[in-house]
Amino acid sequence: MAQTTQQKSLVRIVEERCKGCELCVVACPQGNLVLSDKLNRMGYHPAVWRYMGTKGACTACGICYWVCPDFAIHEVLVRT
Amino acid sequence: MTERVYMKGNEALAYGALKAKLNAYFAYPITPSTEIPETLAKEFGSEEYPDFKVFLQAASELEAINMVLGAAAGGVRAMTATSSPGFSLKQEALSYAAGMELPLLVVNINRGGPGLGNIAPEQSDYFQMTKGGGHGSYRLIVLAPNSVQEMASLPKLAFDLAFKYRNPVCIAGDAFTGQLKEDLIFPRIEAAEYDVSSWAVTGAKGRERHVINSMNLDPEVHAKHVAHLDEKYKTIQRDEVRYESYLADDAETIIAAFGITSRICKSVVNKLRRQGSKIGLFRPITLWPFPHEEVRKLTEHAKRFLVVELNTGQMVEDVRLGVEGRARVEFYGKLGGLLPTEGEIEDKLRTIEKEEIAA
Amino acid sequence: MTTQEPALEQYRKKLGKLEALTDKPTHYCQGCEHGELTRLIANAIENLDIRERTVMIDSVGCSVLAFEYFNIDHIQSPHGRAPAIGTGLKRVRPDLIVYTVQGDGDAMAIGLLEVMYAAIRGQPLSVFLVNNAIYGMTGGQMAPTTIEGQVTTTTPYGRDIEFTGAPVDASKLVSAIDGSAYVKRVSLAISEIETAKGKTYSIKNILEAKQAIENAFKVQMMGGFSFVECLSSCWVNWKLPTMEAKRFVNERLIKQYPLGTYKDKFGIEKK
Numbered sequence: 001m002a003q004t005t006q007q008k009s010l011v012r013i014v015e016e017r018c019k020g021c022e023l024c025v026v027a028c029p030q031g032n033l034v035l036s037d038k039l040n041r042m043g044y045h046p047a048v049w050r051y052m053g054t055k056g057a058c059t060a061c062g063i064c065y066w067v068c069p070d071f072a073i074h075e076v077l078v079r080t
Numbered sequence: 081m082t083e084r085v086y087m088k089g090n091e092a093l094a095y096g097a098l099k100a101k102l103n104a105y106f107a108y109p110i111t112p113s114t115e116i117p118e119t120l121a122k123e124f125g126s127e128e129y130p131d132f133k134v135f136l137q138a139a140s141e142l143e144a145i146n147m148v149l150g151a152a153a154g155g156v157r158a159m160t161a162t163s164s165p166g167f168s169l170k171q172e173a174l175s176y177a178a179g180m181e182l183p184l185l186v187v188n189i190n191r192g193g194p195g196l197g198n199i200a201p202e203q204s205d206y207f208q209m210t211k212g213g214g215h216g217s218y219r220l221i222v223l224a225p226n227s228v229q230e231m232a233s234l235p236k237l238a239f240d241l242a243f244k245y246r247n248p249v250c251i252a253g254d255a256f257t258g259q260l261k262e263d264l265i266f267p268r269i270e271a272a273e274y275d276v277s278s279w280a281v282t283g284a285k286g287r288e289r290h291v292i293n294s295m296n297l298d299p300e301v302h303a304k305h306v307a308h309l310d311e312k313y314k315t316i317q318r319d320e321v322r323y324e325s326y327l328a329d330d331a332e333t334i335i336a337a338f339g340i341t342s343r344i345c346k347s348v349v350n351k352l353r354r355q356g357s358k359i360g361l362f363r364p365i366t367l368w369p370f371p372h373e374e375v376r377k378l379t380e381h382a383k384r385f386l387v388v389e390l391n392t393g394q395m396v397e398d399v400r401l402g403v404e405g406r407a408r409v410e411f412y413g414k415l416g417g418l419l420p421t422e423g424e425i426e427d428k429l430r431t432i433e434k435e436e437i438a439a
Numbered sequence: 440m441t442t443q444e445p446a447l448e449q450y451r452k453k454l455g456k457l458e459a460l461t462d463k464p465t466h467y468c469q470g471c472e473h474g475e476l477t478r479l480i481a482n483a484i485e486n487l488d489i490r491e492r493t494v495m496i497d498s499v500g501c502s503v504l505a506f507e508y509f510n511i512d513h514i515q516s517p518h519g520r521a522p523a524i525g526t527g528l529k530r531v532r533p534d535l536i537v538y539t540v541q542g543d544g545d546a547m548a549i550g551l552l553e554v555m556y557a558a559i560r561g562q563p564l565s566v567f568l569v570n571n572a573i574y575g576m577t578g579g580q581m582a583p584t585t586i587e588g589q590v591t592t593t594t595p596y597g598r599d600i601e602f603t604g605a606p607v608d609a610s611k612l613v614s615a616i617d618g619s620a621y622v623k624r625v626s627l628a629i630s631e632i633e634t635a636k637g638k639t640y641s642i643k644n645i646l647e648a649k650q651a652i653e654n655a656f657k658v659q660m661m662g663g664f665s666f667v668e669c670l671s672s673c674w675v676n677w678k679l680p681t682m683e684a685k686r687f688v689n690e691r692l693i694k695q696y697p698l699g700t701y702k703d704k705f706g707i708e709k710k
Contacts, residue, residue, distance in 0.1 A: 010450050021470035021681060027629055027640045042464070063642050065454045066649070067629055069474025070465055077450035104531050134530045138523070139556045146520040146553070150496075150527025153514045154535075158527070172517050180515065281512040281528065283492035283535050291506050292514040293497075 009060035010077040011049040018046035018072035024064040030056045033064060046072070086263045089225070089253065090115035092232040093161075093187065098123060100236035101271035103156035104134035106147040108166060111199045112255040113189035116161040131157075131271075141169040145186065149173055152184040153292045155280025157239055161187035163255075164197065164205050167213070174248050175214030178309070179294030181279070183242035185235065187251045189258040190339075190390075192417050200417020201255030203339055206394035209250050210368040217306050219313050221249040221320070222367040224338045228262040230365075236269045241320060243274035245312055252367055254390065255417070256340035317369040325374070327353060328360030333429065334378055336362045336399050337388045341420065345388055348425045359429075367395070375402025384408040384432060388425060391415070408432075459484040459493075463507045470681045472627035472671035473501055473569060475645060476540065476652075477508050479627075480567065483653040484511070487660075493536045494528060496521040498550070500542035501575045519550025522557040525564045536659060538565040544574045547583040547607045554613065558664050561618035565655045565665045568609055569627075571673040572692060579676030583607040586695050591676070606695060610668045614701035620663025622702040623651045626670040628688040644689070644698075654707045661705055670696060 011032070018040060024033045024047050031054030035045040051058050065073045087095075094116050097105075107117035117137070124135040134151070138144035144160045151158035162170065167188040177184055190205045192198035209222045221241050225231045231253065238249040281290050296302035324342075327349055328334055335345040342363040349361045362378060362385075364371050375385075375398075384407055387396040396411045403409055412428045414420040459481035467473045484490050493511045497503055499518035506513035516524045521539035529537045546554050546568050557564050573591055574580040580593040586606050588597040600606075614622040625648035632641045648669060655665035670692050674684035700708060 010447075017464045019469040023470050023629060023681075026682065027642060029639065044469075060453055062454050066478075066645055067475075067642055069467060069469075069471055069478070071457075071460060071474075071478060074456065075452055076454040077447070078453050079449055080451050104527070106527060136526070136530060139552055139559075142520065143523045143553055143556060146517065146523035147527030147530070149516075149520075150514065150524035150529075151531045152527075153524070154528045154532045156531045158531070173520070176515070176517050281494050281514055281535075282532065283494065284510070284512050285491035289510060290512050293506060295503065295515060 007051045008079045009051070009058045011058065011064060011073060012075040012077070013047060013049055014072050014074045015040045015046040016042070017070045018044060019070055020044035020046060021069065022047070023067045023069065024073060027063050027067045028053065029061065029063065030054070030058060032058045084263055084265050086261060087228065088115055089228045089231040089257045089260050090189070091119045092228045092264065093235060093251070093253070094119035094123070095266065096232040096269065097159060097185070097235040098129045098132055099269040099271065100239050101131040101157060102159060102235070103131055104148070104151040104158040106144040106151070106158070106160050107135070107137045108141045108144040108160070108162065110163045110166045112191055112258050113161045113163045113187065115258070116187060141166040142173070145170040145173040148184050148186070149177055149182060152177065152182040153180070153281045155276030155282065159185035159187065161189065163189045163191045164193045167205060167208065171214035174220060175216050175218060176294055177248040178214075178218035178220070179216060180292045181246040182248065182292065183239070183246055184248045185238045185242060185251065186248060187253060190252065190254040198417055199255060201340060202390045202415070202417060203254055203341070204391040204394070205252070206367065206389070206391065209252055210370065218309060219368055221245070221247060221316060222252050223249065224252040224365060224367050225257055226339050226342045226363065227257065228260060229264045229267070231257055232264065233267045233269070236271065240272055243276070245316055246279070247312065252339065254339050256419070260340070320366060321369050321371045321374070322365040323371045323374055324361070324363040324365060326361040326363070328362055328378060328382070330358060330381060331360030332358040332381065332383050334360050334362050334382045334385045335388060335425070336385055336395070338364050338367060338395060341388050341390060344420060344422060345425065348422050351422065352426070352429075364395070370398045370402070372398065372402035375399055376404060379403055379406040382407055384410065386410050386412060386425070386429060386432065388412045388420060390419070457481040457485050459490045459510055461508055461510045465508055466504050467501065468675050470674065471501070472571070472669065475627045476567060476569060476669055477505065479645070479649050479652045480538070480540070481509065482649060483656050486653060487656055489536050489656065492534060493538070496525045496537065496539040498539060498541040498545045500545050502540045502542060502569065503576065505540055519545050519548070520553055521545070521550065522553040522562075522564060522566060526557055526560070526562050529562065529564055533563075536656060538567060538656070538659075540567045540569065542575065543568065543570045543572065543582045543584040543609070547609050555616065558613050558616040558619040558666065561620065562664050563659045563662050565659045565667070567652065567655070568666065568668045569671050570609065570668050570696070571671040573673050573676045575673050575676055584609065584696070586692070608696060610666070610696070610701045613666045618664060619666060619702055620704040621655060621658040621665040621707060623654070623700045624668040624670065624696060624698050625651050626688055626693060626698055628670065628672050628685040630689040631686060658705055658707055663705060668696070670698070
């Protein structure tokens with residue numbers, strides 16, 4: 001949890017809405033989103049977000065928010 | 081307009097609707113109903129009818145009735161008029177209106193059918209209007225005028241019933257009641273105010289949103305909805321039957337007719353009464369709900385019914401339902417747009433009498 | 440419920456819940472552009488602050504359940520009739536903002552007259568067309584916008600235009616009518632682009648669509664008829680994997696139906 005004090009951004013996902021379509025996974029320029037192994041109530045593998053992605057830290061660009069067709073990517077927050 | 085006027089049935093209907101505070105009319109021309117939109121087009125913008133705010137000619141019968149649907153969903157008084165082939169086209173929208181519980185008025189000026197038929201009067205849409213026409217479990221409230229006077233007074237009743245029950249209402253004219261010119265003292269019409277705030281689509285300001293919808297994918301929810309509609313129709317059947325019973329209280333012979341034919345039948349009744357016959361006229365005004373109960377009551381003294389219609393036998397089936405085998409039911413039909421003469425009807429009655437004596 | 444929960448007071452919301460949306464999970468297939476369109480419309484409604492006077496006319500097709508997702512007044516419509524219902528409502532209540540969401544079959548086949556006449560009349564109304572070149576809800580039959588050679592359940596050997604006619608260009612048709620005020624074709628599918636770092640995905644299309652949809656509402660408020668055609672994918676009925684379906688939109692459908700502004704009578708894009 002120590003990393004949270006350094007995180008400049010935060011993306012909140014409503015797991016139960018996610019259908020595992022992977023649009024956010026491919027669209028994120030920093031690779032911050034992956035499909036998790038767990039299953040949600042609808043039977044899909046929901047996407048999860050992490051601050052440090054495969055190509056860098058999340059910049060709160062909001063691309064994942066705009067691309068999600070299910071409003072599962074619920075909020076994009078920036079540190080004040 | 082309080083003086084004596086002389087006008088066509090279609091015109092009288094248009095004025096009757098205006099006086100009932102019609103808000104919107106969506107038009108498509110078809111003979112013999114076209115005088116209705118033409119009259120309304122002329123009166124559009126008149127200071128005498130400030131509630132008449134929208135007149136629009138649509139590009140098809142389908143567009144017209146769906147515009148009426150949209151306006152009705154907004155909670156206003158909307159109507160359109162058509163004639164048999166156009167009425168066929170409107171069935172889907174009427175089914176939707178009943179399922180979505182929207183009040184609207186559709187006028188059908190019945191002409192010759194099936195197919196293109198002709199533009200002369202028939203009463204051959206009786207089944208279509210009273211027994212469905214569109215898909216699904218719903219009913220249209222159907223009112224049948226038989227005079228220019230009634231063409232003027234029924235629109236107000238139609239709107240009252242439409243908004244009271246949130247259901248589409250049909251005025252069943254025919255080419256005669258539509259085209260006939262008669263003099264009348266225009267009836268005094270007090271337009272009512274209807275409260276639509278619980279369902280009308282007016283923008284979800286300060287309230288929960290309203291969804292006007294006839295779809296329920298969950299079978300249990302749909303079953304509840306259809307049962308609710310059915311309850312409504314049962315209430316209408318119990319409370320809203322209207323008919324005219326003329327010299328029928330002690331009659332042994334009843335002539336049953338609606339619309340223009342009832343006028344001829346009334347003359348027959350008067351003539352035969354003068355000759356000593358115990359004969360009367362029964363005229364349903366609401367074709368749906370049909371006065372089955374009243375017909376059944378008549379069988380307490382009536383031995384025979386002659387149903388006269390401009391078709392091959394449609395209302396006669398409802399009369400038979402009401403009679404329940406307790407009396408004889410005969411039919412006389414006139415087709416193609418012709419009207420039966422009094423002589424023909426009297427001949428038919430004589431034939432029936434002869435058959436009874438011979439039997 | 441959510442993935443991480445650090446101290447939220449330290450953050451401010453940059454992008455968040457839209458008022459115009461309900462909380463109901465959608466019935467749309469994974470990755471379907473209908474969901475995208477739903478968000479973009481809700482976003483426009485919020486930006487323009489018109490939620491309390493906006494009405495949606497649903498149509499028949501995959502959009503038939505759309506009333507579950509928008510927190511505004513709705514009227515359901517028979518197949519193809521949505522612009523007529525919208526016209527009827529708008530004429531009696533001109534203060535309302537009325538829009539329809541229709542599929543390519545609803546708007547360009549059975550409902551062609553209703554769309555054309557709304558344009559002919561210059562009726563203040565917004566029609567959002569989801570063009571995925573197929574009849575989705577009913578299981579993948581040929582649509583007016585199905586392209587030549589495309590395999591569907593009623594053209595199992597590929598669409599033969601000698602036999603069935605050529606694909607219909609909705610934006611061209613609607614823009615040819617004098618009365619239409621704003622006609623734009625956009626793509627809602629994310630596109631693959633080549634960058635110095637290699638292949639990546641861009642949402643440029645979606646952001647353009649976002650603006651087009653907002654413009655469409657603005658044009659209606661200015662008294663014009665607006666029409667936004669949104670090229671979309673239907674991977675289930677096209678029988679392609681999701682990302683390949685998106686590629687099909689941005690490589691092949693776009694060739695048949697070029698993106699762009701086909702009409703802008705009020706110059707809304709220059710404002």
